[in-house]
Amino acid sequence: MAGKTVKNNSLGMILLKGRTFIALIILVIFFSFCAPNFTTANSIVLMLRHTSLYGLLALGMTLVIITGGIDLSVGSVVGLVGMLMGGMLNEGLRLPFMSGTIYPNVPLILLIVAVVAILIGLVSGLLIAYLNVPAFIATLGTMYVCRGFAMLRNGGATFPNLLGSEELGNLGFPTIGSGSITVFGLDIPYAILIFVVLALLSLFILKFTSLGNQIYAVGGNERAATLSGIKTKRIKLFVYMFSALMAAICSMINTSQLRAAHPAAGESWEMNAIASVVLGGTSMSGGIGTIGGTIVGALVINVLNDGMTMMGVSSFWQQVIRGVVIVVAVVIDQLQASLQKKIALQLRNQ
Numbered sequence: 001m002a003g004k005t006v007k008n009n010s011l012g013m014i015l016l017k018g019r020t021f022i023a024l025i026i027l028v029i030f031f032s033f034c035a036p037n038f039t040t041a042n043s044i045v046l047m048l049r050h051t052s053l054y055g056l057l058a059l060g061m062t063l064v065i066i067t068g069g070i071d072l073s074v075g076s077v078v079g080l081v082g083m084l085m086g087g088m089l090n091e092g093l094r095l096p097f098m099s100g101t102i103y104p105n106v107p108l109i110l111l112i113v114a115v116v117a118i119l120i121g122l123v124s125g126l127l128i129a130y131l132n133v134p135a136f137i138a139t140l141g142t143m144y145v146c147r148g149f150a151m152l153r154n155g156g157a158t159f160p161n162l163l164g165s166e167e168l169g170n171l172g173f174p175t176i177g178s179g180s181i182t183v184f185g186l187d188i189p190y191a192i193l194i195f196v197v198l199a200l201l202s203l204f205i206l207k208f209t210s211l212g213n214q215i216y217a218v219g220g221n222e223r224a225a226t227l228s229g230i231k232t233k234r235i236k237l238f239v240y241m242f243s244a245l246m247a248a249i250c251s252m253i254n255t256s257q258l259r260a261a262h263p264a265a266g267e268s269w270e271m272n273a274i275a276s277v278v279l280g281g282t283s284m285s286g287g288i289g290t291i292g293g294t295i296v297g298a299l300v301i302n303v304l305n306d307g308m309t310m311m312g313v314s315s316f317w318q319q320v321i322r323g324v325v326i327v328v329a330v331v332i333d334q335l336q337a338s339l340q341k342k343i344a345l346q347l348r349n350q
Helices: 002-017 019-034 041-066 074-090 106-129 135-153 174-178 190-208 210-220 222-227 232-258 269-279 291-310 315-349
Strands: 180-183 186-189
Touching: 019 291, 041 074, 041 186, 041 190, 041 210, 041 232, 041 269, 041 291, 074 106, 074 135, 074 232, 074 269, 106 135, 106 232, 174 190, 174 232, 180 190, 186 190, 190 210, 190 232, 190 291, 210 222, 210 232, 222 232, 269 291, 269 315, 291 315
Parallel strands: none
Antiparallel strands: 180 186
């Protein structure tokens, strides 16, 4: 009798673990019938492009949540990085020790904002790892600071027409977000390729390096990880710096696509990233999660968003539905954890 119960629970566990993929299939089938042009090649590429933006934030968020933390600042980092790039492209860079203004080329601009983002992640990591500030509070504070500086950069105004000029040597910025490569007659945006490469990098870190094992160990049991010799504070610094870097790359792509920088860019994007991660099976308690699951979760969120838009669903109702999806995902995550404990207990009693 006990063996039958374990078998039934195991079937339930398989369904729970595959819940996000099952949900994705159901959504694709539903919108294929209900939303016009949903399955056309152009619509699919557009959805993948949207997924690449939220997906980049979700990659960094996955590592953070696996350690048992949270990063609420990524959306604001997107806005701040965009404003910094817009300022350097349109107004140049004024250095304190120079009388004039320099106009960095595009690669140098990208390097500068990447470093700034990493430093923001470092600040969050230091607050959390060394000053024991709860991750929610530390990154909430960072979120407001970054958004405030984004607003201050140009008095709340947009930097438009980020095309650069040949005279200043800063052409080429729009190519990052709007450029593409043709594969079998289909134009694949660089944004999707960048996301795929960084997803593979994140997968490699988590599955095939000692760093990945240590990230899981910190989230599973931080005290045990510390006692086993793992530098838990350094691991926390890394994941928050990595998360901020992913937000910077997301901003590079988004700002390049729009060819404009707005200080409100990225607002609430952290919620989509968190939803993607949780839907993908990463436990909010830490220690459990995969990059593959996060990618499927990001696809679910963006198929849902784009499908509802194509159906003409009100943006207000879209917010309600996304909120319900997040709550349901967390409830199912708790159900999965409870079922795993029950199976382990039954196996010990056999």
